Amino acid sequence: MPFAPHTFQFTVITGASGAGKSMVLRHLEDLGYFCADNLVPALLGSFADLISTQFNRIAVVMDLRGGAFFDELSGCLHTLKERGFQYQILFLEASDEVLVRRFSETRRRHPLQHEDMSLLESIQRERERLRDIREQAEIIINTSLMKAAELKQVISERLMGQAESQQGLVVNVTSFGYRYGIPMDADLTFDVRFLPNPYYNTDLRSFTGLERPVRDYVLGKQVTQEFIQRFFDFMAYLIPHYRQEGKSNLTVAIGCTGGRHRSVAITHELARVLRTKNYYVLEKHRDISKDEARYQAGRKQRAEELSLVALGGGTGLSTILRGFKHIFHDITAIVTVSDDGGSSGRLRRELGIIAPGDIRNCLTALADEEGLLTALFNYRFEQGNSELEGHSFGNLFLTAMAEVVGDFQSAIQESSKVLAIGGRVLPISLDNITLQAQMQDGQIIVGESSITCYGGQVEKLELKGDETRPLPEALEAIRKADALILGPGSLYTSTLPHLLFPEVVETLCKHSGPRIFICNVMSQPGETTDYSVCDYIETLYRHAGQRDWLDCVLVNTRQPDExxxxxxxxxxxHVVSFDAERLENYPLKIVSGDFLSTGDYIRHDSEKLAGAIRQILQEWYFPQL
Incomplete structure (x- = not known):
């Protein structure tokens, strides 16, 4: 299929013999044009039909070397335009004196010259025959006083546009591995083996420098930032000098040990920066696929194989887990443990354990089959005047299991086996933690259930307790995860408590995978009344004490039933408002769409959320698939 008209460029080069047509054609070929010399005009239509299916920039030279065929050029060009091909004519000329000198220096014969006609007469005869086509030309360049480098620069500016004027030079940037030898055609060679090597990080080894985990690792190091600044400044100084001297190709080779990680990341970044400066850049990674088997051992190939950590609590976390378990194979739920209401609150006060309720909900949500056993775990005693009234069987089971095996973390692991869950559930802490909120009216409210019941907006949230330490296994899970998910759920009592641990915030900010926040559909009375999506983001950043660590925010934009x-x-x-214009100010990706479930409640659909998360991860880790 031919290229779209706005991307297709067809240039007919003609003019005086000796004016520089061959030099211009070679220069355009260096710039990526498909070029043909001395084409017969009658073949122009067939040529355009064929070549336009593969190339979007074409240049042909047609002149009086074609003899009588050249006289058909105007008619053939008219036919070409009728068939939908737009073209431009570039006409080159020079003074008689200059043309005579050039032919004398090269000792070449003028196409019209014969025994009865001198060189000067041939030049003048040619000028007369070219008069009509010259009048049709969009671009006329007199090369009499131009050096080769100047002509190339003018062609780049006039033919390709001012925005592409830097393209008078083709910059070839290539990565390579010293293990396989230095490229023989390199004009400049740079060794980046001094940069930190992702190969020694087993989580990064299988990726290449074109993929985000390795790219972020390499480019995020301080030593890399300092090197890039100096290196790119040097290239910005050097390249224009090569271009001014008329060099049409410059090959820059950047090497590391294997040519897969560091050199690829730096080469790709250099190519990106040069393109922003309007240079014509060809990017190549010579050794990126060498010894593939060694790198690919154990590599994850699809989004479904990536490891996810979901941080939250309440019904929001268990809701998304029900959708995730049908798509993802490696899920860890990290759960808040500050609930002090209902069955969980009673068990905390009476036995001094962490709140089991949200952990139970996550265990049953991840159960392989939510059948009789999960129904049993969710069963709540309702007999009147009984000490069991209001207690969940699952909460009691976890409490009893903790007594049997010795600690609550082991109790969760053993309960996971009983339910055959497809994932892992971890408490954010094993300490007896209480939430304390300073409200906007100045009141200090202690306890998660009291904060919810108070109904006012929270100014500041804090953790209280003799110890407030995050579980080491939870921190390790966050570090190793391919993606982190926060929300949905109660902002102040399910999501924010995780960000009150400095160690969690530090780990989140250092994480190189996508950090995704799923924004609530509806506001929570009092706590988030009149909140917009931006208010949710700002609240997360304020309590974390760090800004701009989120990579993606997932927002429902389908209007619920009236x-x-x-x-x-x-x-x-009320429905959380979506201010698209204001959200553009944040350096993150907004993924919006229909994520609502059907039914009598306004809530997320777990399968729609899981599908959206899968798409985000696919684009992040496997953009080429």
């Missing part, structure tokens, strides 16, 4: 909206409004809960 009757449901009215019902929620009666309880002071």
């Amino acid at each position: 009757a449901l909206i009215q019902r929620y409004a009666e309880e002071n809960s």
